[in-house]
Each structure stands twice: as C-alpha cells, then as structure tokens.
Amino acid sequence: xxxxxxxxxxxxxxxxxxxxxxxxxxxxxxxxxxxxxxxxxxxxxxxxxxxxxxxxxxxxxxxxxxxxxxxxxxxxxxxxxxxxxxxxxxxxxxxxxxxxxxxxxxxxxxxxxxxxxxxxxxxxxxxxxxxxxxxx
Amino acid sequence: xxxxxxxxxxxxxxxxxxxxxxxxxxxxxxxxxxxxxxxxxxxxxxxxxxxxxxxxxxxxxxxxxxxxxxxxxxxxxxxxxxxxxxxxxxxxxxxxxxxxxxxxxxxxxxxxxxxxxxxxxxxxxxxxxxxxxxxxxxxxxxxxxxxxxxxxxxxxxxxxxxxxxxxxxxxxxxxxxxxxxxxxxxxxxxxxxxxxxxxxxxxxxxxxxxxxxxxxxxxxxxxxxxxxxxxxxxxxxxxxxxxxxxxxxxxxxxxxxxxxxxxxxxxxxxxxxxxxxxxxxxxxxxxxxxxxxxxxxxxxxxxxxxxxxxxxxxxxxxxxxxxxxxxxxxxxxxxxxxxxxxxxxxxxxxxxxxxxxxxxxxxxxxxxxxxxxxxxxxxxxxxxxxxxxxxxxxxxxxxxxxxxxxxxxxxxxxxxxxxxx
Numbered sequence: 001x002x003x004x005x006x007x008x009x010x011x012x013x014x015x016x017x018x019x020x021x022x023x024x025x026x027x028x029x030x031x032x033x034x035x036x037x038x039x040x041x042x043x044x045x046x047x048x049x050x051x052x053x054x055x056x057x058x059x060x061x062x063x064x065x066x067x068x069x070x071x072x073x074x075x076x077x078x079x080x081x082x083x084x085x086x087x088x089x090x091x092x093x094x095x096x097x098x099x100x101x102x103x104x105x106x107x108x109x110x111x112x113x114x115x116x117x118x119x120x121x122x123x124x125x126x127x128x129x130x131x132x133x134x135x136x
Numbered sequence: 137x138x139x140x141x142x143x144x145x146x147x148x149x150x151x152x153x154x155x156x157x158x159x160x161x162x163x164x165x166x167x168x169x170x171x172x173x174x175x176x177x178x179x180x181x182x183x184x185x186x187x188x189x190x191x192x193x194x195x196x197x198x199x200x201x202x203x204x205x206x207x208x209x210x211x212x213x214x215x216x217x218x219x220x221x222x223x224x225x226x227x228x229x230x231x232x233x234x235x236x237x238x239x240x241x242x243x244x245x246x247x248x249x250x251x252x253x254x255x256x257x258x259x260x261x262x263x264x265x266x267x268x269x270x271x272x273x274x275x276x277x278x279x280x281x282x283x284x285x286x287x288x289x290x291x292x293x294x295x296x297x298x299x300x301x302x303x304x305x306x307x308x309x310x311x312x313x314x315x316x317x318x319x320x321x322x323x324x325x326x327x328x329x330x331x332x333x334x335x336x337x338x339x340x341x342x343x344x345x346x347x348x349x350x351x352x353x354x355x356x357x358x359x360x361x362x363x364x365x366x367x368x369x370x371x372x373x374x375x376x377x378x379x380x381x382x383x384x385x386x387x388x389x390x391x392x393x394x395x396x397x398x399x400x401x402x403x404x405x406x407x408x409x410x411x412x413x414x415x416x417x418x419x420x421x422x423x424x425x426x427x428x429x430x431x432x433x434x435x436x437x438x439x440x441x442x443x444x445x446x447x448x449x450x451x452x453x454x455x456x457x458x459x460x461x462x463x464x465x466x467x468x469x470x471x472x473x474x475x476x477x478x479x480x481x482x483x484x485x486x487x488x489x490x491x492x493x494x495x496x497x498x499x500x501x502x503x504x505x506x507x508x509x510x511x512x513x514x515x516x517x518x519x520x521x522x523x524x525x526x527x528x529x530x531x532x533x534x535x536x537x538x539x540x541x542x543x544x545x546x547x548x549x550x551x552x553x554x555x556x557x
Contacts, residue, residue: 036247037152038361041411081411083354088148092195116388 002041002083002114003090005097009075012102014048014068019102026098034082034093045078073108087113142187150179151277153196155362158274159249160200162312164207168256169302172274174210178203250275251314251366258327261308266301267330268337269294275362276355286352287337324367328376328433331359335380339387340539348391353384364419371428374419378437381416382444385409397541401449413444435464454484471500472508479512487519507536511546518553527553 019027034040046052050068069075077100084090094111101107154175162171178199192198257270272278272286280298284291315323338352360377367373389407392398420441423434439460446452461477475497482490494513503509514529530550534543 032365036362036365038358038365040361041415083358085151085351085354086144086148088144089151092145092148092152092191 001085001087001090001116002081003094004112004114005080005082005094006076006110006112007045007078007080007100008108008110009049009072009077010101010103010107011072013077014050014072014075016048016050017102023098023100023102023104027100030096030098031080033096034080039082039084039089039093041081041083043078043080046076049075081114139187142191143183145191146179146182146186149182149191149195149199153199154179154277155250155253155275156196157199157203159253161203161207162253162256163249164204165211166312167306168253168274168312169306170210172302174203174207175199177206247366248314250362252312254327254363254366255314255323256305256310256312258323258330259305259308259310260323260326261304261310262301264330264333266297266304267326268333269297270301271330271359272334272355273298275359278355286349286355324370324372327363328372331356331363332376332380332433334359335383339383348387350387353380353387356380357384369426371423371426372431372433374423374426375428375431375434375437378416378419378423379433379440381412381419382437382440385412385416385444395541397545400443405447408444416444417441430463430467432464432468435460435467439464452483454480458484471497471503472506475503475509475512482516482519487516491516491520505536507533507542507546509533510536514549514553518549518556523553523556526550 031040031043034043048068052067054065054067054069056063056065080097082090082093084093090111090113094109097109099107100109157175157178158168158171161174162168165171165174181202182195182199186192254271254275257274258267262270268287269283272283273280278286280294281291284294287294314320335353335356338349338354338356340348357377357380360373360380364373364377385408386400386403388409389403389405390398390400398404416437420434420437423429423431423437428434429438439457442453442457442460458477458480461473461480465473465477474493478490478493478497481493491513494509494516497503497509498513500509510529511533514526514533517523517526517529527550530546530553534546534550537543537546
C-alpha cells in the first residue's frame, strides 16, 4: 500500500526561504533511509504558492486565481510517497520524518493513504480516468 | 496503547529494523543462525517492554543494544566454557577471535553488513529454495508463515528449509563477507537470481489458482531497491530493478475482472502504473550509464521498456525487440529466449517468419514440457489459418501448464480455433 507524507507549508517556505544545511542534511538522510529500505517511490519539494494558481469552480463557471494564498497552514510545501506493507509501517516511518519547518520550530506532516484504482468499483468515470492517466 | 495495537506497531518496527539488526549481529557472532536468534530475543524483549513503555524514539538502537548485551553474555559464557575445556594455546586463539570481530566492529557502515547478509543468504552452497526462504526471512523481514503462504507450501517445510540452510552455512563455514574480485560477479548473479525468482513467483504464479501474488512482487521489488542502494555501481542490479519496476507496472492490467490473465497486447495500457514505468526507465538509464546495457537483466529491461514506451500495441518497435532478444540469446543462449525472439520476429515480419524459428525449437529437450512452446506455436498457426494444428497445440499447452487460470485461457483459445474450422 502507498502513503503520501504531505509536508505543510510555513511562513518561511511560502516566503521562499531555503532551508539551512542542517535541515537539508536531515531530509537527505531520512530519504536515504527510505531508499535503503526499498520503500521510497517519489519525493519532491514544491515552490511557494506565489508561483502557483488555483482554479475555482462554480457549476460550469471557472475562475483562475493566482497565488500566493493566505491560509499558510493549509498549503503544501512538499511530499514523499512510500510503498509499505502495512499502515503501522507507514506510521513508523512517519514518526521518523524530520521536522520540516525551515526555522526548526513548528512544522507539520500529514499522512494520507492513496487509493488504488481497485478501491473503486468499476465505473465509466474510473475507466475514463484510467485513459487520461495513459496520456501522461 | 492497546496490546494489539502495540503488537502491530512492533511488527512494523521489526519489518524496518530486522535485516539491519541481524546483519550487525551476524558480523559480531559470525553465524547468521545465532544472529537471528539474538535478534529474535530482542524482539521478544520489545514485545514485553514496549506495550507498557511505548515504542522508544530510536527503536532500532534499542533492539540492537538489547541483542548486543545478549550476544556479549553469550560470548563470555562460551569463553568461560572454552577455558575450562580447552588447552591454553587454543584459548589465546579464542580470545583473539573474540577481540577481533565483536565490539570494535560496530563502527562499520550498516550497508556493508546488509550486503554481507545478502551474499551469505544467497550463497551457492544453498539450494535455490533455501536461498529464497532465507533471503525473505532475513532481509525481507517475512515470517515463516508469510513465506509459506506466499509459496503455497506447508509452514513446517519452510521452517525446516531455513533451519537446514543455516546449518549448511555453519557447516560449510561460509565467511560472513562480501566477495571480492572475480568471485563477486558470480556471487552477485546468485543474489539477483534469488530476487528475480521471488518476483517471478509473484508475477506468474507457477502453481495454484491465482495468476499473480502481488505481495511477493512487492517483496522482491523492495529487495531489489535495497540492493540498488547498497551496490549502486553494479549495473546489473539497476537492470534487474528496471525489469521488475516495468513488469510490476502492468500488475493491475494483466489480471481481468474475474482473475483471469490478460496478455500483454490485450492489456488496457491506461491501467499501467506510470510511476513505476518512470522509475523503471530511470533505473534502466542508470544501468546503461554504468556501461551495463548488455547485461542480461538490462537487456530484458530494455525489451520491457519497448513495450512500456508504446502507447498502443501497434506502436511497439518489434524489430528492436527482436534485435534485443538476439543479443540476449548471444550472451545467455537459451531456447526460451529464442522462443521469445520468435514471437518478436513474428510480430515484426509476420507469423511465417516466427514459425520458422519456433519449428527449430520443437525438438529442443529443454522445452519438451514447456507449455509456452505449444502455446506460441498454436498462436502462430491460428494466424496462418492452420486451425487444426493450432487447436492441437493449444490443447497440448493447456495440458502442460500448472497454473489453473492459464489453463482456462489456453482451452478457451483452443475452443475458439475449433469454432473457426
């Protein structure tokens, strides 16, 4: 089963403050551990929301809103995707995740399990989603 | 923490830490059987302690410290015994041995220990079944029960295999080390073979009612990824990882709604896992960058990559696949590779060209009971409109396979050929 560790944004990450060597080293070390254990699938940091945008929907109407966005704690600054045998194993790995806050103070990592396509019953929408996936 | 919850948490720690633990201990005590016993003692201690105290911040270090204490006790006790029974001259030797491997050695990087453990578990003195069982147990962190379930064999059989394997290693005095120089290549092949064997057992279950056992594929992939981290400069390790990642990317697509196999060209490519394909292609690129494009695993991965890159079956570069099989046949001559080449040639240049190659293989003793030979031959005959012969070949293929799902598929194709007659 796959889990995503979602690193929440902070004022610093949103301001584009790059982490110091120490945090870089801790993150690199942790991901190296994941890799050595054969569980790491993918990981990446995200640029500040100032460089992103949102699409808001209201029925058929859609509006594009440029970043940055205010509610920092709801934003995402990075992710790590792992594949493990059990929920507990994901929990154990999550427990070891270094504090991702650039200033070393308050940080947050949210863990979510991925749906496998098999979790959905067969439906036309799912089939079409699969087709889209093939175009990636 | 509720007891059941604590036990599940400890299981998870065990899965993460057990290989490193056993590897570190094996270097201390020079016996992987004893190392596993010590690690297991530490696990039992954790099961007693942690539900009360909670899982410590660094559970790996806790387990190692606990196991190490026991190891030192044991070594001291043994030394005392030796002192009583042995002559003075021998005693000196024992003491030297004690001083050498045990305490100072803990500074070694963990990775080296894991590599030693892998090479020892896959040592050629062991049968391939024993290597597989030992590797899954010591490196994959699987329990005897899990291994038994995965391979559909009774648990006592697995337990016995593991006990015997450890005894064989001790008896043969297999050193706990990473082979060097000329030996490394051959020993590495033995390791890769074990990993791929596990993968294949999951990917095309050779027996039983399931066409695939995905958990085994995941275990093998995990072992392969670990190995790639430990031996990053070995191109064939990346080649094997590439092959497994790309093949695993098709897992969901190769099983139909009622569990029946779906052949590569009939698969819904939208269901391929593109993350795994991307990882596989990256691993293949690494193998090639290390000068390993001509390795047997890298070549097979390159073939799998041809399929992965084709958005639709008709986009497949069959000429290139046929050429890659040709190269593979040249470095590892095998009638099975030749049979695969025949399929690619048939796709590239028509069924008659493929059949010409297949017909040179029908007297091959190695393929006498191999179901894919009549299966491929039957397919080509269907395409050539020689339906009577085709039906006979497909029925023969069905009678040879041990996989129930595959048998059904072959019989259905034979019946279809009969209807067209």
